[in-house]
Amino acid sequence: MSAAPRLASRPIHSPYMEWAKTRAAARFGLAASAVASVGPGEFPLPIDGGDFTGPSFYGWPPLQEALATHLRVPSRRIVHTVGTSLANHLALAVLADPGDAVLVEHPTYGLIGDTARFLGLEVVRFDRDPARGGVPDPDEIASRMTPRTRVVVVTNLHNPTSAALDPVLLRHIAGIVGERGAWLLVDEVYLDAAFAEPLSSACDLSPNVVVTSSLTKVYGLPGLRCGWIVAPEEVADAAWRLTDLFHVVPSHAAERQSVLALARADVLRQRAHGLLATNHALFGSFLASRPELECVPPAGGTVVFPRLREGSVEALARALREHHETSVVPGGFFGSPDHFRIGVGIATATLTEGLDRIGRVLDARAHLGA
Ligand SMILES: Cc1ncc(COP(=O)(O)O)c(C=O)c1O
Numbered sequence: 057m058s059a060a061p062r063l064a065s066r067p068i069h070s071p072y073m074e075w076a077k078t079r080a081a082a083r084f085g086l087a088a089s090a091v092a093s094v095g096p097g098e099f100p101l102p103i104d105g106g107d108f109t110g111p112s113f114y115g116w117p118p119l120q121e122a123l124a125t126h127l128r129v130p131s132r133r134i135v136h137t138v139g140t141s142l143a144n145h146l147a148l149a150v151l152a153d154p155g156d157a158v159l160v161e162h163p164t165y166g167l168i169g170d171t172a173r174f175l176g177l178e179v180v181r182f183d184r185d186p187a188r189g190g191v192p193d194p195d196e197i198a199s200r201m202t203p204r205t206r207v208v209v210v211t212n213l214h215n216p217t218s219a220a221l222d223p224v225l226l227r228h229i230a231g232i233v234g235e236r237g238a239w240l241l242v243d244e245v246y247l248d249a250a251f252a253e254p255l256s257s258a259c260d261l262s263p264n265v266v267v268t269s270s271l272t273k274v275y276g277l278p279g280l281r282c283g284w285i286v287a288p289e290e291v292a293d294a295a296w297r298l299t300d301l302f303h304v305v306p307s308h309a310a311e312r313q314s315v316l317a318l319a320r321a322d323v324l325r326q327r328a329h330g331l332l333a334t335n336h337a338l339f340g341s342f343l344a345s346r347p348e349l350e351c352v353p354p355a356g357g358t359v360v361f362p363r364l365r366e367g368s369v370e371a372l373a374r375a376l377r378e379h380h381e382t383s384v385v386p387g388g389f390f391g392s393p394d395h396f397r398i399g400v401g402i403a404t405a406t407l408t409e410g411l412d413r414i415g416r417v418l419d420a421r422a423h424l425g426a
Contacts, residue, residue: 067173072166072389082376082383084410089215089359091249091328091401094276099320101280101313110312112305114296119311122318129259129286135295136314138306139283140245143268144209145171146302147285150294151239151266152177152206159200159208161192163361163390165215168243172209180205186361186395189352190219198232207239212258213246216390216397218357220250223261230262240265248274248325249332249401251356259286266291271317273358273401275324281306282314328401332356335400335407342411348418358401361387367423369396372414375422380413 080087110116120131127134137143144167152158154176160169162181169179182197184190197208208229212221221229226242233240242258244267259267270283285295299305317324336353339360343351351362364372369386373396376382387395398414400407417423 066176067170070167070170072170075389076385080383080385083381084406084413085383086398086402086407086410086414087383087385088399088402089246089397090273090278090399091276091331091358092403093278094324094327099317099324101316106312108309110308112308112311114299116308116311118315119318122315123284126318126321127257127259127284127286132289133259133286133292135285135287135292135299136306136311137268137270137283137285137295137299138303139272139281140243140268140270141167141283142302143270143283143285144168144241144243145175146295146298147241147266147268147287147291148172148175148177148207148209150291150298151241155204156206157202157204159197159205161210161214163216163387163392163395165211165243166389168209168211177206178204181391184214184217184219186217186352186363186392187350190214190217190354191225192221192229194225194229194232197229198236201233201236201238205236205238207241208233209241209243211243211246213250213354213357215246216359216361216385216387216392216395217352218246218249218354218359218361219352220252220355220357223256223258226258227261230258230265234262234264238264242267244269245273246357246359249328249356249358251329251333257286263288271314271321274328275317275321276328277317277324280310280314280317282310282317331404332358332401334404335402338404338407338411339398339400342415346415346418348423358399360398360400361390361392361395362398363395364423367421368425369394369423371425372396372417372423375417375420376413380417382410382413384410384414
């Protein structure tokens with residue numbers, strides 16, 4: 057009798073994303089990392105009377121132009137992708153070969169490591185310690201690199217702490233990485249949620265820098281899946297060729313809507329900043345009232361990552377879910393089991409109630425494992 061066919065044996069699974077899709081929803085959902093989604097009442101996105109199908113072969117020209125204007129880089133350096141997720145996947149795939157090593161921050165957004173492992177890359181860590189405000193140490197990065205290290209990946213703002221990388225430090229890191237013949241991949245999906253102006257992308261810091269982002273988080277438009285890579289031209293060309301193997305072309309209706317959305321990017325960013333300013337102040341007051349928690353408050357961003365000084369984050373998250381209709385992301389998903397992530401881009405009323413419920417669980421000392 058022949059054996060039953062089996063699935064691929066390489067890691068084809070993301071524990072965090074599965075949890076986010078199936079377990080994160082709650083009445084007081086504090087697990088989201090995005091700014092509250094823009095609804096049709098606020099910003100209608102018809103498909104502008106155009107066709108459902110268009111010449112999107114290696115970028116639909118009107119969208120490439122809209123992205124070039126938004127990002128202030130020539131369109132030949134831009135690859136439109138299905139969200140930052142595919143941007144990161146394509147970038148890692150064209151920058152490294154199976155068996156190479158990739159240096160990834162700790163704590164980190166799970167999909168970066170999962171994608172790298174799926175591509176056959178060895179994942180090595182460097183620290184972005186929340187207690188030090190998520191600031192990486194360039195000497196540590198240098199010391200962790202070996203001749204096999206092809207890519208160093210950072211998020212800016214950092215998921216999960218929302219720490220912003222100082223541009224001088226980032227340039228220094230790009231230099232260290234470049235001297236060793238490696239690429240620096242900067243995931244900027246949260247960058248425009250930084251309160252500091254002007255917002256500067258790393259895309260022109262150095263010729264070995266590749267940047268990814270999307271309209272998903274700060275712009276409140278996750279359903280459009282409008283993402284991109286900004287890279288040196290030869291990297292962009294390679295990533296375009298790789299899209300042939302993934303989806304050939306993206307949804308043209310979404311491309312048309314993305315052009316409309318990009319024309320409103322300033323309004324959407326202001327919307328985000330208004331909400332985030334209110335919500336960060338709210339979180340600041342909550343934090344000041346809770347000696348059980350410790351957190352370096354970030355200057356902007358859509359998430360915060362407090363540490364629970366004593367007790368179990370799993371017990372805290374369970375009590376919130378089972379008795380308070382509230383969800384947070386347990387820090388174990390980021391490799392930091394004594395922390396948890398709270399989204400501060402959500403509706404203020406939801407955040408207010410969710411924080412209140414976290415306070416009730418802490419008051420009841422349910423996190424101490426009783
Ligand atoms: C650092 C980081 N990069 C990428 C993504 C995915 O972004 P997108 O929805 O644009 O694919 C996320 C989502 O949480 C993220 O946190």
